[in-house]
Amino acid sequence: xxxxxxxxETELGEMLTYYVAAMDxxxxxxxxxxxxxxxxxECMGIQIVSIYAYGA
Numbered sequence: 001x002x003x004x005x006x007x008x009e010t011e012l013g014e015m016l017t018y019y020v021a022a023m024d025x026x027x028x029x030x031x032x033x034x035x036x037x038x039x040x041x042e043c044m045g046i047q048i049v050s051i052y053a054y055g056a
Contacts, residue, residue: 003056004028008036010045019056028053 006018006028018041022028029051035041036048 004053005056006032006051006053008032008041008048009050010043011047011049012043012045014043014045016041016043022053025053025055 001021001023003019003021004025006020008016008018010016018032018035020028020031020035022031032041032051032053033048
């Protein structure tokens with residue numbers, strides 16, 4: 001497992017960065033989406049417009 005930053009942009013223009021341990025970038029993005037949908041990431045937006053994972 002490696003650590004990744006995941007940048008998330010919502011429909012309201014919010015830019016969020018989520019830090020996660022994952023196997024690769026795709027897995028990091030999946031984990032961030034799950035956390036977003038479960039309300040673990042606090043923000044005003046309810047929809048992800050763009051998401052991008054990169055190594056920490």
